[in-house]
Amino acid sequence: MQSKRLGWILLAPTLVILFFFGVLPFFYVVFVSFHSWNPFAVNPEMVFNGADNFRQIVFDPAFLHSIGVTVMFVFFAVVSELILGYILAQAFMRDFPGKAIFRTIHTLPLIMAPIIVGSVWKLMTTPSIGIIPHYLDEWFGITMNIGTSAPAAFATIVLMDVWHWTPLVTLTLIAALVSLPPDPFEQAQIDGAGKRQIFWHITLPMIAPAVVATVFIRLMDALRTVDEVWMLTGGGPGSATRFVGVHIFKEVFPKTNYGYGSTISVIVLYLTIVSCWLLYVTMLAPRTKRD
Amino acid sequence: MANVTIDNVIKRYGSVQVMHGVSVDIEDGEFVVLVGPSGCGKSTLLRMLAGLEEISDGTISIGDRVVNDVLPKERDIAMVFQSYALYPHKTVYDNIGFPLKMAKRSQSEIDDKVTKAADILDLTKYLKRYPKELSGGQRQRVAMGRAIVRDPQVFLFDEPLSNLDAKLRVTMRIEIKELHQRLGTTIVYVTHDQIEAMTMADKIVVMRDGRVEQIGSPLDLYDNPDNVFVAGFIGSPSMNFVHGKIATEEGVRVFVSDSGLKLPLPETTARDGQEITYGIRPEHIQIGPGGVEMDVVVVEPTGSETQIFAKAGKDLIDALVKERINARPGSKLGFVINPADVHLFDRASEQRI
Ligand SMILES: Nc1ncnc2c1ncn2[C@@H]1O[C@H](COP(=O)(O)OP(=O)(O)OP(=O)(O)O)[C@@H](O)[C@H]1O
Ligand SMILES: [Mg+2]
Numbered sequence: 001m002q003s004k005r006l007g008w009i010l011l012a013p014t015l016v017i018l019f020f021f022g023v024l025p026f027f028y029v030v031f032v033s034f035h036s037w038n039p040f041a042v043n044p045e046m047v048f049n050g051a052d053n054f055r056q057i058v059f060d061p062a063f064l065h066s067i068g069v070t071v072m073f074v075f076f077a078v079v080s081e082l083i084l085g086y087i088l089a090q091a092f093m094r095d096f097p098g099k100a101i102f103r104t105i106h107t108l109p110l111i112m113a114p115i116i117v118g119s120v121w122k123l124m125t126t127p128s129i130g131i132i133p134h135y136l137d138e139w140f141g142i143t144m145n146i147g148t149s150a151p152a153a154f155a156t157i158v159l160m161d162v163w164h165w166t167p168l169v170t171l172t173l174i175a176a177l178v179s180l181p182p183d184p185f186e187q188a189q190i191d192g193a194g195k196r197q198i199f200w201h202i203t204l205p206m207i208a209p210a211v212v213a214t215v216f217i218r219l220m221d222a223l224r225t226v227d228e229v230w231m232l233t234g235g236g237p238g239s240a241t242r243f244v245g246v247h248i249f250k251e252v253f254p255k256t257n258y259g260y261g262s263t264i265s266v267i268v269l270y271l272t273i274v275s276c277w278l279l280y281v282t283m284l285a286p287r288t289k290r291d
Numbered sequence: 292m293a294n295v296t297i298d299n300v301i302k303r304y305g306s307v308q309v310m311h312g313v314s315v316d317i318e319d320g321e322f323v324v325l326v327g328p329s330g331c332g333k334s335t336l337l338r339m340l341a342g343l344e345e346i347s348d349g350t351i352s353i354g355d356r357v358v359n360d361v362l363p364k365e366r367d368i369a370m371v372f373q374s375y376a377l378y379p380h381k382t383v384y385d386n387i388g389f390p391l392k393m394a395k396r397s398q399s400e401i402d403d404k405v406t407k408a409a410d411i412l413d414l415t416k417y418l419k420r421y422p423k424e425l426s427g428g429q430r431q432r433v434a435m436g437r438a439i440v441r442d443p444q445v446f447l448f449d450e451p452l453s454n455l456d457a458k459l460r461v462t463m464r465i466e467i468k469e470l471h472q473r474l475g476t477t478i479v480y481v482t483h484d485q486i487e488a489m490t491m492a493d494k495i496v497v498m499r500d501g502r503v504e505q506i507g508s509p510l511d512l513y514d515n516p517d518n519v520f521v522a523g524f525i526g527s528p529s530m531n532f533v534h535g536k537i538a539t540e541e542g543v544r545v546f547v548s549d550s551g552l553k554l555p556l557p558e559t560t561a562r563d564g565q566e567i568t569y570g571i572r573p574e575h576i577q578i579g580p581g582g583v584e585m586d587v588v589v590v591e592p593t594g595s596e597t598q599i600f601a602k603a604g605k606d607l608i609d610a611l612v613k614e615r616i617n618a619r620p621g622s623k624l625g626f627v628i629n630p631a632d633v634h635l636f637d638r639a640s641e642q643r644i
Contacts, residue, residue: 183376186343189363190370191390191437201389205380 032262040256053263063264065239066247067271073154073243074222077161078215084162085169085214092174107167114164118231121160125232146233150240153233157241160228165221169214176210177203212283216276223272244268293354293444293477294319295340300349302335302501309335310501312349317494320475322468324488326524327498333481334373336498337447340479341370353444369438370447373481375430377422383409384418387436394441408436411466413459427454435463439470446478452487460484464491485527489513497521519641522570522634528598531576531608533569534638537561550604554583557630561644568641570634573598576610582625587618601626 033053037046057063092103109117124130125146133144146153180203188202204211226245229235235242235250242250244264252261295317302310310332317323325333338344340351342363350357358366369390378386385392387408391401409415412432422430431454438446448467452460468491471478482488488495489509497504497512497520505517509525516522522530535548537556546554546569554569561567578599585601585608592598597616600609601624610626618624635644 181376181379183372183374184378186341186363187370187372187376187378187437188389188393189343190341190368192364192393193389194364197393202378208380 029262029265032259033266035259037259038256039258046259049259053260054267056260057263057267062239062242063244063247066242066244069154069239069241070223070243070245073158073161073225073241074219076158077165077222078218080158080162081166081169081218082211082215085166085173088166088170089173089177092170093177107171109164110167110171112164114225114227115231117160117164118228121156121163121228122232125156146237148237150237153237153241157229157232160232161222161225164228165218169218172210172214173207176207180206208283212279216279219276219279220272223268223275294321295354295445295477295479296350296352297336297340298350298352300336300339300351301347302332302339302344303347308347308501310347313498313501313503314349315496315503315506317477317479320477322471322478322480322491322493324492324495325479325481325498326483326488326495327504328524329483331498332501333498334449337370337449337479337481340445341368341447342366367444368447369441369443369445371431371434371438371449371451373449373453375422375434377430377433379422381421382418383414383420383422383425383433383436386422386433387414387440390437390441404440405436408440411439412436412463428456428459431455432463442474443476446476446480448478448480450481450483453483460487467491485525488525495525497524515643516634517643519568519570519636522636526572526574528573528609528611530570530572530634533571533606533608535567535569537563537565537567539563548604548606550606552583552603552606555628555630555633557633557635559635559644561635566638567644568636568638570636571608571628571632573609573611575629575632576608576612577627577629578610578612578614578616578624579627580625582627584623585626587620587622587624589620590616590618592616599624 032046034048034050035046036049036052038044088106092099112120124132125144127133127145127147136142136144144152146156184202184206185198188198193201224245225243226249229241229243229246230249233241235246245268248261248264248268251257251264295315297313297315297317300310300313301308313332313336315323325336327333335344339346340353342358342361346359350359352358353366353368378389381389384405388401388405391404396404405418406415409418412435414429414432414436417425417429417433422433425433431451435451438448438451451467452463455463464487467478467480470476480487480491492509494506495509495512496506499520504524505512505521507515512521512525516525516530519532523532533546533548533552533554535546535552537559538545538547540553544556544559544563546556546567548554548569554571583603585603587599587601588607589600590597591600592615596611596613598609598611599616599618600607602608608626616624636642637644
């Protein structure tokens with residue numbers, strides 16, 4: 001029993017912190033989501049309005065649009081990060097001159113705060129002063145203006161996310177690849193499998209847990225992307241890059257619509273949990289049961 | 292089916308050379324067993340045959356085609372790894388069926404062959420399991436199954452039965468021999484087990500430290516070992532060796548050990564006074580009157596046989612006899628040696644005289 005009590009004592013600080021900064025705010029947000037609350041309006045009272053916010057949200061075109069662009073963004077970003085991350089991981093598994101330096105440089109984006117990433121990319125993409133539009137124009141005659149072109153803004157944000165987070169994918173995949181036993185791969189060659197078959201039949205299933213875990217992390221992260229986008233495009237042009245995170249931000253801060261903002265947060269959290277759960281059930285659960 | 296030629300093969304890992312010019316000719320359909328102490332390069336040679344290890348120098352040909360630069364998957368070989376190398380994420384069924392799937396065989400053919408292999412290997416109950424849910428011996432059988440569903444040019448087996456119990460080992464030994472007789476496929480087989488080597492091989496290759504010591508049929512190696520190493524390695528329990536000189540006493544040539552033990556000599560070209568290593572197999576020694584008197588140290592009855600360790604001076608000799616001997620340690624027994632069974636080696640070069 002001694003060990004059980006010790007366990008609780010050791011856990012206590014974490015639990016207290018978790019309670020005050022995680023559980024309590026969460027329930028508070030849920031509570032607020034059932035109210036109409038605009039603290040800076042003439043009438044700053046918190047008024048209970050039942051499921052009104054939820055009813056409104058389902059038909060709110062701005063919200064539905066933000067979900068749409070978010071899903072697109074998450075899809076393009078995470079898929080590109082996985083493919084690129086895998087290719088880089090495989091490259092780092094081999095020896096080539098300058099590998100150590102390249103590997104260090106390549107992980108640098110990871111240590112940058114999103115807000116800084118946003119600023120850097122803003123500098124690089126601002127028309128007339130940014131390096132990217134400048135050379136696109138000089139070399140290819142392409143005009144790029146993320147302030148006016150929705151596709152350019154969207155693509156830039158995907159690219160920025162890929163630049164920022166691919167190293168994470170690379171690192172986790174390297175860890176997964178390094179820990180693989182060599183024999184099954186040798187055996188597969190002898191069994192007559194080519195490179196592509198080895199990838200699909202051996203490598204991928206064997207690193208699947210790491211891949212799923214990475215997708216998990218990236219999915220949750222990407223769904224709540226705000227700061228970089230806020231910095232770079234502010235959700236524009238129009239609402240082209242107005243992801244849910246940005247949408248909530250705009251509801252809550254400029255419009256000071258706290259009740260409705262909370263409702264969106266709750267819904268987004270719900271969607272995040274559902275999509276992660278689906279991912280878990282379909283991909284990770286059958287595997288963890290087996291291995 | 293194909294013949295395999297290993298010609299003066301050298302293997303280096305960086306600056307370390309572990310294989311020093313190995314040459315073996317393997318005929319089409321031959322069952323070749325590689326034996327040798329741990330670390331002598333058996334697995335390395337097998338891996339070079341499979342194409343998993345680069346050949347630093349020399350050539351390997353399979354069926355008259357030099358395969359030095361041929362990819363493993365194009366060599367048409369089946370291999371059972373010392374470490375089993377099962378696919379951890381595939382069921383037993385999928386493990387065994389994998390090579391067939393890669394060869395794009397029909398599902399019904401895969402079904403057929405996997406079921407049959409599972410039956411032979413007593414794995415039917417486990418087809419739906421994953422490797423980590425199996426015992427070592429069961430895993431080893433899955434690895435065997437994955438090889439025997441194929442019909443390759445050459446089978447490579449790296450100690451495929453090492454983890455099985457005695458009974459299963461006998462069954463599998465017979466199964467492999469039958470497979471060999473049925474398919475007539477060339478087999479290269481690594482083992483530490485004397486009985487496997489002696490009973491299965493058409494030809495045994497004895498290796499030591501990355502060199503071939505002798506190649507021959509099992510009985511040839513047993514009867515005419517080229518050197519002390521092969522003599523000691525082939526046969527179980529291994530041959531007795533006594534160091535000494537040749538002398539002529541009262542007109543009779545005898546062997547006199549360093550500690551004075553006198554043993555009978557066969558006809559030999561060895562000179563008087565030549566330094567000799569004298570070898571006699573335990574099973575060639577009889578116990579009885581008229582033999583060399585020695586002090587019994589230990590008697591080990593196994594039921595069917597009795598092994599007796601005895602001493603004379605510093606020389607230790609053991610005998611393996613059919614009859615049951617009741618001798619107490621310390622008592623004296625006569626060891627009868629037939630000169631025809633004696634092997635003589637030059638002491639310095641360790642080569643047969
Ligand atoms: N990757 C490697 N790098 C350096 N040396 C190696 C490597 N692989 C094997 N060796 C060396 O090559 C020699 C032969 O090894 P090998 O595995 O072929 O032995 P073996 O005869 O199969 O032994 P065992 O009976 O224990 O399986 C050993 O001395 C080993 O240390
Ligand atoms: Mg080995």
